[in-house]
Amino acid sequence: ASLAGAWTALVAGFGGLRSHDGAISFAPRLPDGIKRLAFHLMFRGRRLCVEVMAGQATYHLLAGSPLKTWHHGNEITLSNEKAITRPIPAIKPGPRPSQPPGREPLPRSQRKSLA
16 A cells, blocks of 8 residues: 555656546656656556656657647657657746735744743
């Protein structure tokens, strides 16, 4: 059970695997400490190999009929003929999160000592 949980965390987390409406998609992204992630999976009778590196992801259909999938929202069709490599887009920073009104942390100078 622990191994299955670790595999799911890596593949769904860093590999970005999502399943929806009978299809799968990928939005991989590796943290700085991990240089490469590779995994195999079976999906509807097709065997895939996915390799993720810092700046790109490679998808290879090892067995089965062609498969339509998505990489960061862009459609790709995998076939047995050749692997497809796509760049991993840079992260667009969002707005800085804020605390709810009245819940902001106090500045250090205003905190009471816990001693």
